[in-house]
Every structure is written in C-alpha cells, then in structure tokens.
Amino acid sequence: MGTTQLESVPEPKYWHLKTVLTEALDSEFSVGEILPNERDLAARFGVARATLRQALEQLELEGRLQRRRGVGTTVAPPRVGVAVGSEQHAWPGAADDAWQPVDCTTAVPPAGVADHLETDPDEQVHIVRRSRVTHGQPVAAELLYVPGSSVPALSAIDAPSGAARARAVLRELQHMELEGQAQSVELGSAGAADAKELDRLPGAPVLVVTTRFYAEGRTAAVSVATYRADTCRLTFGDSGRVEIHHDPERRAS
Amino acid sequence: MGTTQLESVPEPKYWHLKTVLTEALDSEFSVGEILPNERDLAARFGVARATLRQALEQLELEGRLQRRRGVGTTVAPPRVGVAVGSEQHAWPGAADDAWQPVDCTTAVPPAGVADHLETDPDEQVHIVRRSRVTHGQPVAAELLYVPGSSVPALSAIDAPSGAARARAVLRELQHMELEGQAQSVELGSAGAADAKELDRLPGAPVLVVTTRFYAEGRTAAVSVATYRADTCRLTFGDSGRVEIHHDPERRAS
Secondary structure (H helix, E strand, O other): OOOOOOOOOOOOHHHHHHHHHHHHHHHHOOOOOEOOOHHHHHHHHOOOHHHHHHHHHHHHHOOOEEEEOOOEEEEOOOOEEEEOOOOOOOOOOOOOOOEEEEEEEEEOOOHHHHHHHOOOOOOOEEEEEEEEEEOOEEEEEEEEEEOHHHOOOOOOOOOOOHHHHHHHHHHHHOOOOOOEEEEEEEEEEOOHHHHHHHOOOOOOEEEEEEEEEEEOOEEEEEEEEEEEOOOEEEEEEOHHHOOOOOOOOOOOO | OOOOOOOOOOOOHHHHHHHHHHHHHHHHOOOOOEOOOHHHHHHHHOOOHHHHHHHHHHHHHOOOEEEEOOOEEEEOOOOEEEEOOOOOOOOOOOOOOOEEEEEEEEEOOOHHHHHHHOOOOOOOEEEEEEEEEEOOEEEEEEEEEEOHHHOOOOOOOOOOOHHHHHHHHHHHHOOOOOOEEEEEEEEEEOOHHHHHHHOOOOOOEEEEEEEEEEEOOEEEEEEEEEEEOOOEEEEEEOHHHOOOOOOOOOOOO
16 A cells, blocks of 8 residues: 555665565565564575665565564564544543543643644643553553643642543543544654653654644644554544445455 | 653653754754755764764654755755545545546556455456645645446546546546545555655655545445655544634644
8 A cells, every 4th residue: 555656667676675575474474473684584585685674664664564672573463443533522531532541740832732722832731641552552642731721620639640630630621612623643753751652662653643622712632642653553434424334344454 | 742751761862962953953944954964963963973863864754854865954844734534525536626637547456455345356446546736746646446336337438548537437436425434544655656756765654544435335445645744744624513713723833
C-alpha cells in the first residue's frame, strides 16, 4: 500500500530488494522470528550491506520488521487497527474510554497548544498524562491540556497529584457540554518520556494525533496523543452513519 | 507536540541539541533559508557530526527541516492542514473534490486491497490514479481501486485510457448509492512512482490513508492515498456536527 510502482519509473536497487525480501518474509518467516544477520542476508541476496540496510529500513517504516536493541531484527505482527475517530464524540475520561489516567501536573503548555487554548503565554494549565494499552501492548501516550477556566470547580485539596488528580480533572471537565471536536494526524518523533512509555528508542517515528475539544464557544481542552507508528494503524470510521449489511471487518486483516 | 520530556527521564545528547537547534531556527532563520553545512553547525554547537546528524534527522521527521538533493538543508514552512475527514461523505470525483484524475489502468490489486474488495486473487480491477495539489504543491498521490462489478455500465469504447478514462470510471461510480466509508492512517514509505509525483526521494516517510467506500452492502471501492509526511498535517474535522460560536481556526497556525 503506498508502494506502487509504474513500469516507466526506474527502481532504485534497494527497492527491488525490498520486494524480494517482502516475498521471503511472507513465505519463509513467521511473526516474531529473528532474521539472519546483515552479513548473511546481504550474501544470500547478492547485495551490498548498505543496500540491504536501506531495504530493511523501508520495511521497518512500513511495519513489516521490528528492530529491537539486544534482540535483532524480527518479523513484525500485522499492525493493529486503533480507533481514533471522533465518532465517540465524548469528553476524555467518559465511559468506555480506552485511556488510563497516569498522572497530572501543572505547567505552561507548548506554544501551539497555548494558541489553541487562547491562554496567556505564561499561563499554567493542568496536564493530564494518560496511556493507552491494546492487547497488552502500550500503543499510545497522551498529554491532555486543560486550562483552569475549563474546570473552575476543581478543588486542590481532594487529590493534589497523581492518577487521582488526573481523574478529578477529567470528572470536572464532564460538567461542560461538549460542542464538537476536531482532529489532526501528523508525523513526529518520540520524545524521551514517550519513547520509554511506548517501549521505543527516542526519536522513533510516531503518529501524533491532536484533538481539540470545543465547549462554550472555545477550545476547552487539547489532547496530544503519540501513537507507535510501527504497530498502529489509526482508524477513523464513521460507523454511526454507515449502514453495512454484513460485517466489513470480517475479511480485513 | 509529541516531544515532551519529563524531568526524571535522561535525555540523549542529540535530544538536547534538537531543542537548542529548534530555538535557533525560531530566532535566527526564516522559512526557506539554507542552513550552514554540517561541519560548521557541529562546530558552532560543540557536538560531534553524528550527534548533529541525529538531531537534523529528528527535525526533518517533525517537519521543521527539509533536506533536498542539490540544495541542502532548508528551514521548512509550517505544515499545511489537509482535510481528509469523511465529513464530505461523497464518492471520489464528486463536486468540490480536491483530487485531479491523472490516469486509469487495469491490473490485479495488492492482496490487502483485494481482501477488502472481495475480488478473486487474479481478478483485475480499474485503478484510477489521481493527484492532489495544495497551494501549488503536490501533497498526495492516490490509487483508487474499482472492481468491474461497481461500474457495470462502463463502456470500453468512449475513453479507453488516460484521464478521460479515469473520469468515466468515477462518473459510473456515482450511480451507486454511497452507504458509508471508513478510513485508516498509517506510516509508509514512498514508492518510486509516488516519490516522483510528490517530489520526494523514494523511501521518504509518507502517511498512507486508506478509505473504503461501502455501497450495496459491500466495499465498492478502495482508495489508497499517499500524503507527504513532511509537509502535511491531516485534519479529520467533524465540522458538520460542531457548533462553533467563533472561527476556531482563526488563531491556529
């Protein structure tokens, strides 16, 4: 997908190798299996180590291979579809939320977030940290930015910190009527904290999903969620408006 | 965004450099400006070339820098928000469609697409190639897979090939009632043809958006669109359901 060639376009050498390697992965290797080392692989396919490495990097980008420190290169399981769509249309922390609150701090948000929230440049906001686990694997880490004006009744006494504080902020947020939300997805790289939480090396490519929650005519909260790009396929279904006569996911991977 | 550090997590050296470089980009360089060469930059910041290169790679992933062959490393303009959401809820090629038909061929689709379309393993389908241009820049390339059963009245005589053929396929598709669509986003790498169309090097990271169009109780067409990950931020607004009392994009970048 996204890797189609037209016959008229010249193919770089590693690209052909990638195709050959993909076929070998399909036919000879099973998920989780460790690949032979680079020298053996280069010899088998009759290519230079640099060409092999380029092809392996492509396959890693496409989620076919995983490179883990101390383990080597393994065949990756198929990417997991993770629902990100706004069809739920609910505040973070509502029932059926896939996210677990981890912590809550207070700090000045990044400039882009402050812009959305229309807070003053040095205004501190609540930052709820949450994590999302699918099939026992951490798939995403989130920072939810909530200005004080969105949770005016929040008491500092009940739960001053930690996951309890995070839950208190989320609970207060529910008091506003959610008017809408807008999402964007872009490529990013995992920061040190995200990388640790997602079991990746710092700088690994991630998919950054930014969600703006609208209430009382303004952006009442901003969520910045970092998804593992190697294992996740983000799904944006509008299942609410789809009338399917049979289950379309039945044959999908 | 997605690059937050917690104080307790040790930072790799290039990560700190990245932060310093980001500040320098903000304060000293303007969009499109060419950065000094790697040796000079490494000397200025007192780091090894390898560390510098890691930091530059991160900044490229995050869309702050662009590396172009023959030009060097330049400061990238802010990413462009490209609407991808299914709120339009229309067949490809409907009025206001952002895509331009380029070509149309007939071939066996990739296995994943054939799975969705429930076509036979060796069944050929129409493949419409389209491109999307925003602000004069190519931002995405699409392959739209349409099985013969979705366009039964298509005549082979009127327009046997090219953009005219593509338009004929899209026109026939409109005859079915669209029942819904589902989308997913994942990381991929640009194939040779996509890379050429998007003015990127083969293997560059791309965001692959797969859209399934449902009609007559099945998947009637599948679109695989490849967006430049360096310049695009994909937006999934549910503007139809949002009641905003002022324009939320006013202050957004």
